[in-house]
Amino acid sequence: MTPNDVRPAKPVPVVAPWARPFWDAAREGRLILQHCEDCDRVIHYPRMVCPHCSSTKLDWRAASGRGTIYSFTVVQSNAPSAFAGDVPYVVAVIRLAEGVQMLSNIVECDHDELFCDQEVEVVFEHLDEEFTLPKFRPVR
Amino acid sequence: MANNRGKSAIIGIGEVPTGRHSDQGAISFALESALMAISDAGIDKSEIDFVIPTGSLFSSQFSNELATCRLVEELGLKNVTSNCEVFSGGSSSTNALRVASALIETGRARSILFVHTDKLGTGVSAQGGIDLFSTAGISMEWEVPYGQHYSTVAALATQRYQYETGTTDEQLSAVCVSNRKWAELNPNAFFRTPLTIEEVMNSKMLSTPLRAKQSNMLFDGGAAYVVTSGARARDLVERPAYVLGEGGLVTHFAYHQEPDLTRFGWAQAGRQAFEEAGITPGDIDVAEIYDSYPIYQLIAFEEIGLCARGEAGALHMSGATAPGGTMPTTTDGGMLSKGHIGAGGSVSLLVEAVRQVMGKAGERQVPDCRFAVETAVGGTYMDAQVTVLGAEIP
Known part of the structure; x- marks a missing residue:
């Protein structure tokens, strides 16, 4: 295994200006989702304009932090360099209760007991001073 | 949508074997494939009036060369009105064919050469390939x-x-x-x-x-095809592949x-x-x-x-x-x-x-x-x- 000191640093989100509130909230341990005031739909990931009605009247709402695993995979080998030390780790598509999907990691779990449509809840993992990543764990 | 059934056809193809060819540049796969396709089409290279290269992933320098007419110059094509890169990753072949067909149907071009080449087998390391494909097409x-x-x-x-x-x-x-x-x-x-x-x-x-x-698994290789109108295709080759x-x-x-x-x-x-x-x-x-x-x-x-x-x-x-x-x-x-x-x-x-x-x-x-x-x-x-x-x- 590559020693820590030569492994590339973890990639941080390359933030679109309009998504900044999402990452600011995550740093404070809150999951928020964009919402369109005109068509009343929840949006994720955040957009510059509503992808449904093109409105620019977008605000933010607190999310429930609950959802289900749409699909998942346990990475066991051939990971990107920056993630080589994390193997095995879980990548999953989460269907949030608000009806939108997001990519994340499943943590605090037994890898052999994960299944599709399993209920999960958000947890927050500190990445660096600027970024905290919303991740998910099975609801116990 | 307009029906363009059979209005364009592919009349020539070329391809080099897929493999690890560290001693050869990607340009050679492109030129070999292109010459094969032109020959297969039974036309003279002077008839090519439009060239569509697709992008190459192993080297942005090389990809830029394809976008800026290197193939036209290397092949000595003198009657090319446009060299226009069409690149959408794995669907490039089909998207290029769609563009080529439309150009043929509207009479903007008569004989279009499409070429792809890449060197992902020896142009990048194994881990380099994994890392390339941990960002290419993936949301940063x-x-x-x-x-x-x-x-x-x-x-x-x-x-x-x-x-x-x-x-x-x-x-x-x-x-x-x-x-x-x-x-x-x-x-x-x-x-x-x-x-x-x-x-x-x-x-x-x-x-x-x-x-x-x-x-x-990732390898080096290249391929090409020539597109013309359905009407012209049947005069040039015995059995064209109509789009x-x-x-x-x-x-x-x-x-x-x-x-x-x-x-x-x-x-x-x-x-x-x-x-x-x-x-x-x-x-x-x-x-x-x-x-x-x-x-x-x-x-x-x-x-x-x-x-x-x-x-x-x-x-x-x-x-x-x-x-x-x-x-x-x-x-x-x-x-x-x-x-x-x-x-x-x-x-x-x-x-x-x-x-x-x-x-x-x-x-x-x-x-x-x-x-x-x-x-x-x-x-x-x-x-x-x-x-x-x-x-x-x-």
């Missing part, structure tokens, strides 16, 4: 920080598809075995020794449930935005292509299905209507898709056995579809091949693209 804000890469992308679709359809690991592995049987007959393929389901099932786990031998129908649907950029990881946009793309072609999936003699991982071959195969949902795995197990089977599929061996050359993954498949329709597929030739369907898709399976080719116009 919403996916890269979570360790997404192409193995996880394929594994996520596989997991959900197996959950919904009950398709087994053996059936997924049967795709690799079927494609290998075709590769054994293809001198341009890299992997040509027999493969068993057990070998696939016992290979290293990459990202559950995806195993190493269910993953494509009968085209369909497509873009469903996402970021993979997690895809509403259905077990279907993607294939159904609509297929309907569109078959409707324009004036034939049905039942008329198809050979299917060249984009197979970077077995899951995508199964999904596209079903969704474009070659069999019912959830039945493609069993069909691949039965031998129906292999040489001598009732639905010959991915007959050049595909990315799983011929080898993945970047955007060229689908170029190979398109060139193979043309080869079958033109009756030039040698040992792999499907007897009396009148109609072929080819699928291509770029990025993280973002834009299902379907093309129907035929030796005749229905």
Whole structure:
């Protein structure tokens, strides 16, 4: 295994200006989702304009932090360099209760007991001073 | 949408063997393929009036050279009005054909040369390839920080598809075995020794449930084709491959935005292509299905209507898709056995579809091949693209 000191640093989100509130909230341990005031739909990931009605009247709402695993995979080998030390780790598509999907990691779990449509809840993992990543764990 | 059935045709193809050619530059694969395609078309190079290169992933410098007319100069083409790069990753071949067909149909061009080349086998290291494909086509804000890469992308679709359809690991592995049987007959393929389901099932786990031998491998290579009008095609070659129908649907950029990881946009793309072609999936003699991982071959195969949902795995197990089977599929061996050359993954498949329709597929030739369907898709399976080719116009 590559020693820590030569492994590339973890990639941080390359933030679109309009998504900044999402990452600011995550740093404070809150999951928020964009919402369109005109068509009343929840949006994720955040957009510059509503992808449904093109409105620019977008605000933010607190999310429930609950959802289900749409699909998942346990990475066991051939990971990107920056993630080589994390193997095995879980990548999953989460269907949030608000009806939108997001990519994340499943943590605090037994890898052999994960299944599709399993209920999960958000947890927050500190990445660096600027970024905290919303991740998910099975609801116990 | 206007019906352009048979108004354009592919009349020449060229391809270099897929492999590891560290001693050769990508430019040589491009030039060799281009010259073969022009010669195959039976035209003089002076007749080429439009060149469409696609992008190359191993080197942005080289990709820029392709965009800025290097091929035109190296080939000594004197009558080219435009050199215009068309690049959409794995669907580049099909998108370029769509652009070329439109140019032909409107009379903007008479003889179009499309060329792809890349050097992902020796131009980047093995880990470099994994790292390249942990960002190429993947959202830098919403996916890269979570360790997404192409193995996880394929594994996520596989997991959900197996959950919904009950398709087994053996059936997924049967795709690799079927494609290998075709590769054994293809001198341009890299992997040509027999493969068993057990070998696939016992290979290293990459990202559950995806195993190493269910993953494509990256190689060097290149291919080219020449497009002209349907009317002119029949005067130039004995058996042109008419472009009968085209369909497509873009469903996402970021993979997690895809509403259905077990279907993607294939159904609509297929309907569109078959409707324009004036034939049905039942008329198809050979299917060249984009197979970077077995899951995508199964999904596209079903969704474009070659069999019912959830039945493609069993069909691949039965031998129906292999040489001598009732639905010959991915007959050049595909990315799983011929080898993945970047955007060229689908170029190979398109060139193979043309080869079958033109009756030039040698040992792999499907007897009396009148109609072929080819699928291509770029990025993280973002834009299902379907093309129907035929030796005749229905």
